[in-house]
Amino acid sequence: MFHLNKDRAAGIVLGTSFLITMALALFILAFLLAESLPVLREEGLSFITGQVWYVAGDIYGALPMIYGTLAVTLLALIIALPLGIGSAVITSEILTGRTRHIVKSLMEMLAAIPGVVYGLIGIALLTTSVRDLFGLMDGNTIFTAGLLLGIMILPTIMTLSDDAMRSLPGELRAQGRVLGLSHGQTIRRVVLPGSIKGITGAVLLGVSRAMGETISVMLVIGSLDRLPTPIYNVFTSGQSITSKLGREGAEGLGLGLQWSALAGLGLMLFISVMALTFTGNIIRGGVRPKKSKNHEVTG
Amino acid sequence: MSELFRLTKTSLYFGNTPVIHEANLTIKNGGITCIIGPSGAGKSTLLRSLNRMNDLIADFHHKGTIMYNNRDIYDKGLRLEGLRREVGLVFQKPCLFPGSIHDNVIFGIRHIREKKKEGFKVIAERTLKAVGLWDEVHNRLDSPAIGLSEGQAQRLAIARALAVGPKTLLLDEPTSSLDHRSARAIETLVKELGRTMTIVIVTHKLEQAKALADDVVFICEGKICEAGEAANIFSHPENIETRCYIEGSPPLDPTLPYPE
């Protein structure tokens, strides 16, 4: 009996912490849903399609923020994707042992630098460079935010793509070479297509990270709740969902329709990021990244 | 003699694939029962299901009943830990924990009060003596168990199982990865243990079965082909597959042309 009780007690304690963890994600979703109901009822579809966010008149249209989020994410991807996959090819297929390890560690360091420091670099270096380089009136633009985000998600895309390529069995490469393909051809025709799932997953996770990043975007995007004219002109100020939440969150917290609208923005962000994270993790093959044990030469 | 295990229409599945199909079997109390059969027949799966070690495998499930001492081992009121302490099991490959030899022997009893009263040192000495390892290791009980040879490790694993005080010991091909001499030592040990407790041993070595078994269960392709007293089965196998297996030729496949 002595044993059973201990097991049960441990079960209750551990089970509680388990339930806390499991409940958190659901709770956040439920809370955001509940809080954003008023604005959805009030605004309906125009919450998503409306272009005007005017607190004094209780008009909340989130289109500029949605546009801003999509635009900075897309820009970030355009920058990070080729750089990330190109570097992953180098670390996974060319480098071995110690060098590979060092390069990967350096990339992880890049990922560890806090967002606010990126923001500081953005403000002090990037905005002025972008302004002077493109002859703009000001460097606080959607483009600047995208550029900064691109640098920030580069390590995610690179290390996860590297994992994906490394998890391909070595025989596959050997097979490619046996068939007379060159090293480059083997990578292009065997390795890249073979690890496309993992790379796609990596990209989705990178995108979700870009969407959720707040501080650095908030510092350089310009915080203007307006769609640019023409619509593809990313060299103007804009607003992303996160920067809107960061800017207006403190003032609008918990009160009235403004808060409901902010919660609605949060809900949109939450759902899109969740969808990306889920799909990303599922595409990557089960939820768990497969650890590449084969041909891992640890230096 | 009384029966210890009774399997009634027991089927064991991994996913949708039955590994054992509707087996009916009794294993009697006391003595050594050998489970033999060609590899892949489901011997180990059957053995591991006797103390529910298959439960840990994600897609495992079972049908039918497995009774132990006239009690269903899947009975809700039954304590799994209690069952496993009464029915010990030793794996094919010894798995020693990081830590000393002494730590390994008492790993299963470290938290049992009654055992603590008895004294871990005493128990360790008794079980190590029982498996004939005492003389080899008594002066280095505190050194890491990793340093032991494969044969010693297997005997240590048996000692570890014995320390818990089981009434029944299940052995899953305990000699398959050992050299000849170590295997002989284990066989002698098993024979010895068989005098005082029930042993169920899976083996694919016929000589071993012949040397050890009081009873034999022959399994082929997930079915119990034949079970009974060892002497009978080895001298007069009724089943054609059994006979072929015992005589060392492959079973006849009626779909193939008869070999010339």
Place this chain on the structure above:
Amino acid sequence: MILKRVYTFVTGFLLVTLLVMVPGGTAAAKRASIRVTGSTTVLPVAARAARSFMAAHPDVRITVNPGGSGMGVKSTGRGLADIGMVSREITDKERALFKDVDFNVMVFARDAVACVVSSEVYEGGVKRLTREEIKGIYSGTIKNWKEVGGPDRDIFVIDKEAHRGTRHVFMEYVFGEKTPAARGADLVSGANNEEQTKVSQSNSAIGMLSIAWINKDVRGMAIAENGKTIMPTKDNIINGSYPISRDLTFITNGPPQGVVKDFLDYIMSVQGRKIIKDSGYVPLK
């Protein structure tokens, strides 16, 4: 064994953190603390006053946080701040949100909001603007500095977050309402420091700032009104001629009591008035 040592270390780390936290938690109850939040225009006064007040009263801890006037009103309303810094009037909408709260407003200084431009524009010839010109710029009808007598450069229009006190006061003068939409805006800034930075980083910017933030890179425009040109100076605030001026206030939930009252009294004292003056505002008589 290493494992054991590491576990000891982890347990030790947890214990030490606990030990740091628990006495800290109990000690805090004995001492007073005041939380001040809101307008970045008022912040320098509050922060400086807090520093010297704390020097004299070591038991009192006063924390000051920026966030804007809107934040000041709301934090005070919901009890998350003891004192709200507000550089504008409390709006009807805000009062409606906090029906049960009796806001006590303490006016402590006068300030003016200046229309500011980048020094390049100022030196390029734009030294005064009329209300109509500013309105044109902020509503997007005037797009180039040459339209108001400056260099041939596009105007970079910097707006402020809608709840900010500076914007309320500025817009009330320009548009006749506190929270109009500024369709001509190119960028939205928050705190005064940020606005100041954005204006000075640019060579063609227009913005709005409390006169305390005017410097050699960020020039204050004179307002041309009824044939007169009025500079945003302290003197013109005092004599009431500069049109975009305002009260700077501290608000509390109900009349201030205890240390909060002591602190607010300190701000109204001689030392406090000196701090207000040093911060660039006009203390009330």
Place this chain on the structure above:
Amino acid sequence: MRVRVKDICFFSLCLMAAATAISLLFIIIGYILWHGAPAINFAFLTEGSRDFGAAGGVFYQTTGTVLLMFTAGLIALPIALGTVLFSHVYLGPSYKKTTDLFIYALNGVPTIIFGLLGYIIIGEGLHLGVSWVTGSIILAVMILPSMAVSIDEALSAMPHKYRDAALVLGLGRWHLIRTLLLPRSLPGVLTGLFLGLARAAGETAAIMFTATAFSGVGLPRGISEPVATLQTHILVLAGEATNPRALTNAWGAALILVTLVLALSLTAMFIRRQVRMEAEI
């Protein structure tokens, strides 16, 4: 021959990408060092800030960051460990995927959302206000999943034979945890702890309106007082990018923060690497 040309182009493109990526790191680190190092001196590390961050040091900001991160770790670690142990020992393997999905979901939640909800639920709902404790709880929730993932990785990497060998001896669940899983999860616990601490130390959005105050903050006298942090200090000073003194101090604070975060991450990476090497033997 065309294959060769193609290959050369392909590899040089990849190489350029990798070089860009790596040089980005060096440019960023170098830039922070270049601008931050002049600010660093003894007084900067040991004094409180004055003149709204433009003068003085960042002592209280540094201690605030460290305090917040430690308490967050203190809260998150047991919960993360409990969660993983529960899913490994009490739940069958069939629940593993669902559990993982939830943990990964939590890991993906944008941090600003933690900040907003934390303020409403913990700050207002539990009346803890803008304080050290509010921030700690929010950060704890934020780092919980990455800790859980690390611990889970360590436990999942343990060969099943150990668990089987323990269970077959009739060990109860609690004893399985005590004798086998806890010691085996230690490297994961440490990796997770350090990764979590690094994340907590670098986070701004989740704490900027829930835990910190800008001015007038010393060492917090209790968990219900706000703290100053390097992150929010940098955020405020970043708004003053034209004031050279403020900017220098912002870079100094950034240098300290980056050093702290990188030291923590490198420790985590080091431990994880030791574990991997052990697992490969």
